[in-house]
Amino acid sequence: MPKTIAIVEDEPAIRDNYAELFRRQGYRVETYAERGEASRALSQRLPDLALLDIALGDDYDGGFELCRELRALSPTLPIIFLTARDADIDVVAGLRVGADDYVSKSASLHQLGARVSALFRRADAGGTHDEKDRTITCGPLQLNPDRMRVLWHGDSVDLTVTELWILHALVAHPGHVKSREQLMEAANTFVDLATITSHIKRMRRKFAQIDPAFDAIEAVYGAGYRWRQTGD
Amino acid sequence: MRPRFWHRVRFKLLLVSLTLLGIPWAGYRFIQETESFLRDAQDQALQTTASSVANIMHGIDGVFHGSARAGSVLTFRNLYLHRLGKQPQLDGYRDDWVHFDHNFTTLQSVDGRLAARVFLGQHERYLYLLLGVTDPAVAFGEDGDAVDLAFIDGSDRLRRLRIQPQAPGWVVARDMGGQGATADGNYEATVRGEWQNTQDGYTLELRMPRELLQDRLSLRLLDSASDQVLASGRLFPADALGRIVSPSAALEPLLASVTPPATRVWVTDHQGLVVGRSGRLDENPPLGADQSRMPWFVHDLILAILPRDADVYADIPSDQTHLFVRPVIDALSGRPASLRRQPTFSDAVVVSAAVPIRSADGIKGAVLVEQTTNAILSIQNLALQRLFGVTLLLFAVTSLGLLVFASLLASRITRLRDRVEEAVSHDGRIMGKLLPDMARDEIGDLGRSFASVLDRLHDYNHYLEAMAARMAHELRTPLAVVRHSLDNAEQSGIDQRDVYLARARDGTERLEKILNRLREATGLEQAMREAETVEFDLASLVRLQTGGFNDLHPDCQIDAVGVDGPVPVAAVPDLLSQALDKLVDNAVDFHTVGSRVTITCTRTGRDVRIRVFNGGPPLPEGVDVFQSMLSQRSGRHREPHLGLGLYLVRLICEFHGGTAMAENGVEGDVHGVAVSMLLPIGR
Numbered sequence: 081m082p083k084t085i086a087i088v089e090d091e092p093a094i095r096d097n098y099a100e101l102f103r104r105q106g107y108r109v110e111t112y113a114e115r116g117e118a119s120r121a122l123s124q125r126l127p128d129l130a131l132l133d134i135a136l137g138d139d140y141d142g143g144f145e146l147c148r149e150l151r152a153l154s155p156t157l158p159i160i161f162l163t164a165r166d167a168d169i170d171v172v173a174g175l176r177v178g179a180d181d182y183v184s185k186s187a188s189l190h191q192l193g194a195r196v197s198a199l200f201r202r203a204d205a206g207g208t209h210d211e212k213d214r215t216i217t218c219g220p221l222q223l224n225p226d227r228m229r230v231l232w233h234g235d236s237v238d239l240t241v242t243e244l245w246i247l248h249a250l251v252a253h254p255g256h257v258k259s260r261e262q263l264m265e266a267a268n269t270f271v272d273l274a275t276i277t278s279h280i281k282r283m284r285r286k287f288a289q290i291d292p293a294f295d296a297i298e299a300v301y302g303a304g305y306r307w308r309q310t311g312d
Numbered sequence: 313m314r315p316r317f318w319h320r321v322r323f324k325l326l327l328v329s330l331t332l333l334g335i336p337w338a339g340y341r342f343i344q345e346t347e348s349f350l351r352d353a354q355d356q357a358l359q360t361t362a363s364s365v366a367n368i369m370h371g372i373d374g375v376f377h378g379s380a381r382a383g384s385v386l387t388f389r390n391l392y393l394h395r396l397g398k399q400p401q402l403d404g405y406r407d408d409w410v411h412f413d414h415n416f417t418t419l420q421s422v423d424g425r426l427a428a429r430v431f432l433g434q435h436e437r438y439l440y441l442l443l444g445v446t447d448p449a450v451a452f453g454e455d456g457d458a459v460d461l462a463f464i465d466g467s468d469r470l471r472r473l474r475i476q477p478q479a480p481g482w483v484v485a486r487d488m489g490g491q492g493a494t495a496d497g498n499y500e501a502t503v504r505g506e507w508q509n510t511q512d513g514y515t516l517e518l519r520m521p522r523e524l525l526q527d528r529l530s531l532r533l534l535d536s537a538s539d540q541v542l543a544s545g546r547l548f549p550a551d552a553l554g555r556i557v558s559p560s561a562a563l564e565p566l567l568a569s570v571t572p573p574a575t576r577v578w579v580t581d582h583q584g585l586v587v588g589r590s591g592r593l594d595e596n597p598p599l600g601a602d603q604s605r606m607p608w609f610v611h612d613l614i615l616a617i618l619p620r621d622a623d624v625y626a627d628i629p630s631d632q633t634h635l636f637v638r639p640v641i642d643a644l645s646g647r648p649a650s651l652r653r654q655p656t657f658s659d660a661v662v663v664s665a666a667v668p669i670r671s672a673d674g675i676k677g678a679v680l681v682e683q684t685t686n687a688i689l690s691i692q693n694l695a696l697q698r699l700f701g702v703t704l705l706l707f708a709v710t711s712l713g714l715l716v717f718a719s720l721l722a723s724r725i726t727r728l729r730d731r732v733e734e735a736v737s738h739d740g741r742i743m744g745k746l747l748p749d750m751a752r753d754e755i756g757d758l759g760r761s762f763a764s765v766l767d768r769l770h771d772y773n774h775y776l777e778a779m780a781a782r783m784a785h786e787l788r789t790p791l792a793v794v795r796h797s798l799d800n801a802e803q804s805g806i807d808q809r810d811v812y813l814a815r816a817r818d819g820t821e822r823l824e825k826i827l828n829r830l831r832e833a834t835g836l837e838q839a840m841r842e843a844e845t846v847e848f849d850l851a852s853l854v855r856l857q858t859g860g861f862n863d864l865h866p867d868c869q870i871d872a873v874g875v876d877g878p879v880p881v882a883a884v885p886d887l888l889s890q891a892l893d894k895l896v897d898n899a900v901d902f903h904t905v906g907s908r909v910t911i912t913c914t915r916t917g918r919d920v921r922i923r924v925f926n927g928g929p930p931l932p933e934g935v936d937v938f939q940s941m942l943s944q945r946s947g948r949h950r951e952p953h954l955g956l957g958l959y960l961v962r963l964i965c966e967f968h969g970g971t972a973m974a975e976n977g978v979e980g981d982v983h984g985v986a987v988s989m990l991l992p993i994g995r
Contacts, residue, residue, distance in 0.1 A: 093815050093819065094789070094793055186795060188796075190799070
């Protein structure tokens with residue numbers, strides 16, 4: 081049975097474009113233009129993944145409200161925010177509404193698709209208990225790219241898909257400096273270079289919440305970032 | 313960069329303080345005025361004193377002999393009897409007489425070739441007579457030069473003696489007999505003398521006993537070479553002989569009693585010979601005892617600026633016996649006079665006044681009263697010193713005060729400058745707030761003004777940044793549409809491609825629309841430059857446009873109220889119609905479904921108000937809805953919305969000299985927003 085993706089977006093052209101993309105990729109797509117309608121329909125039947133716009137018609141931040149409602153219904157439902165404003169990324173991250181990722185509206189369909197499939201992979205991995213674990217262990221860090229999970233000293237760190245991919249690129253070759261361009265490529269994201277910096281900043285903050293002494297992500301001035309192995 | 317010293321406020325204020333130097337000048341002028349006043353008063357006082365002394369002298373007998381008539385020429389001279397402190401040597405040389413140089417009586421022939429200086433003195437019981445004669449050719453012998461004396465002896469007889477030496481040296485006096493008598497050839501043994509030639513003549517020293525003669529004596533010199541005669545008086549008759557004048561003992565106490573302090577009073581006979589003298593001049597130096605307390609330069613300065621306008625330089629020592637000088641000469645010829653003279657080697661100026669002593673048959677003498685101006689100088693000096701001191705003090709205090717004040721001002725200005733510099737970065741970004749100055753003066757005001765300007769600039773910068781973000785957002789949506797449509801077109805089959813391409817085209821059209829909106833704002837300025845004001849009926853324009861609005865927005869009812877009568881205005885119809893268009897667009901955008909939009913047009917005098925009301929959400933608080941790129945109220949975004957509409961309305965209002973305002977309002981029972989244009993365009 082095909083997976084269901086719910087798209088809540090008030091701009092018809094964008095909504096249609098997304099819907100047609102995912103239908104072509106074999107998903108079942110449900111589209112909604114405003115919060116009330118989406119809220120009613122989705123609470124009846126949860127989709128497998130939700131794609132939410134932040135501003136819905138007159139509802140300046142209807143997307144956040146909807147996200148909270150959905151998260152209340154299901155803590156595991158993958159939710160991706162579509163953002164039109166650069167400032168929104170910070171708002172999404174700052175509010176901790178429980179989104180799994182956020183994508184700029186001007187990002188290409190390819191990037192959106194990559195994130196959607198990554199989230200589905202994580203959901204699937206979370207469901208099954210595969211013995212063939214591809215977990216990367218790097219000191220106290222354990223990163224499982226299939227299950228999209230990160231553990232630090234055994235505690236789960238709640239990273240978005242983008243952040244996880246950036247972290248994965250760093251720990252795949254610990255100690256090697258990764259430039260911002262490389263990290264952007266690895267994260268399969270379309271952002272400007274400054275956005276990488278804020279991603280890194282948010283990741284550090286998330287690690288620091290678990291371990292205030294966290295300093296493994298190191299900035300190399302003028303070059304990029306690297307993962308510093310414990311004992312370096 | 314700190315300004316150079318002469319550009320600084322401090323220097324300029326110091327420069328201004330130089331005007332204080334006007335104070336000593338003004339003071340000096342005042343002192344001069346005072347001095348002139350005091351001088352006049354002193355002159356007046358001296359004249360008065362002299363007159364009163366003259367009045368007293370008028371009634372005194374026995375002191376004055378003879379009188380001068382105004383205008384008469386003085387032909388004969390009485391001889392003044394000087395008291396000699398020590399006995400002169402009878403040697404024919406003048407050494408002993410040097411001290412009395414100023415008291416010689418001078419006799420002179422008309423042609424000036426023959427002249428004699430005569431001095432009469434008494435020491436103990438002898439009379440001494442000194443004759444210094446200028447005579448180009450001295451001759452001795454029977455027909456040589458001779459000196460004749462005529463006097464009344466103790467037994468009231470007129471006697472005449474002749475001295476006609478054979479050679480220089482000891483001389484004898486030959487008796488020439490009495491009145492009308494011929495020479496009897498006897499010698500008067502009590503008269504002794506010495507004759508000595510000098511370079512330009514001769515000197516004769518004579519000694520005779522005081523008892524030999526009473527107080528009548530005439531002197532005659534005969535020059536044989538030029539056959540000229542020089543005489544001090546007649547040689548006969550007996551009562552026409554010249555007199556020996558001596559200071560009157562009776563006069564001294566009388567004069568002393570009327571002489572004011574620091575004043576010298578002289579009384580002369582009609583020939584200017586001093587018969588009485590009293591008092592003494594103030595001998596303190598003009599700057600008095602204060603001198604020691606003054607720095608030398610102040611002393612010098614005061615001396616330099618004190619006026620000393622003496623008429624003549626002349627000395628009148630206190631032992632002067634001949635006062636045939638101005639102003640006594642004037643007095644003797646009948647005119648009271650005064651004179652300012654400056655003695656040599658003295659800072660003081662002596663003021664003198666002379667008045668005649670009149671008698672029945674002429675002027676029998678004169679009174680000369682003298683005072684130094686030291687008293688005035690002293691007052692002046694004191695005033696100048698105080699002036700100097702006060703000026704110096706005032707100058708110092710004011711300069712210091714100004715300097716402190718200027719420094720205070722300068723430092724406050726500098727501080728303000730530093731704070732402004734700190735608040736704005738090198739590249740013009742506003743770094744922080746400027747704390748407003750609490751002072752209530754102009755600098756404080758300037759500081760507050762800077763603070764408010766910086767705040768406004770900061771807000772404006774903030775607004776510009778927000779506008780950039782907003783532009784990005786507005787452009788991103790159509791950009792996403794185009795991009796995703798092209799992505800889809802790439803990935804989908806041929807049959808669907810047209811749909812995606814059409815959608816991409818839609819997106820580009822929306823981008824273009826955004827650009828058009830932006831251009832509209834800039835184009836408006838162009839339109840306003842070229843706009844022409846015409847007179848037209850605003851009501852009919854509103855009626856006409858309302859019909860068009862209803863066609864354009866079929867889902868919203870738009871009514872024009874109160875536009876039945878004509879509203880003549882002078883304005884630019886195109887601009888007003890555009891503004892109305894924007895107002896209605898805005899109202900329709902925000903109206904609640906089912907409510908209606910009303911347009912009213914009212915006129916009060918010249919003021920015309922166009923008001924558009926829509927039922928709907930209230931205005932956001934604290935926001936100027938007329939700013940560009942502002943769209944705070946949540947509206948339906950069917951169209952790209954840049955928030956430029958009301959901004960254009962405001963520009964058009966300002967162009968017509970009016971204002972635009974927005975307020976929450978109620979119409980009937982519908983709550984909503986009214987946006988009005990208030991324009992002074994009525995005709």
